[in-house]
Amino acid sequence: MLGTCFVLKAARQGFASATKDMLLRALRLYRSHLLVTALFFAMLLLACHFL
Secondary structure, eight states, X not given: OHHHHHHHHHHHXXXXXXXXXXXXXXXXXXXXXXXXXXXXXXXXXXXXXXX
């Protein structure tokens, strides 16, 4: 998905704009993965606390 967006943006607005857009998309994806991991860890801590 990121590669497809990069190629389309590069064709329309140039390499620099496409690179910036791809980095922002990758950072948002990374942030959401960190959030899911943190919430899963919190769920495990709560589960262990109630056992």
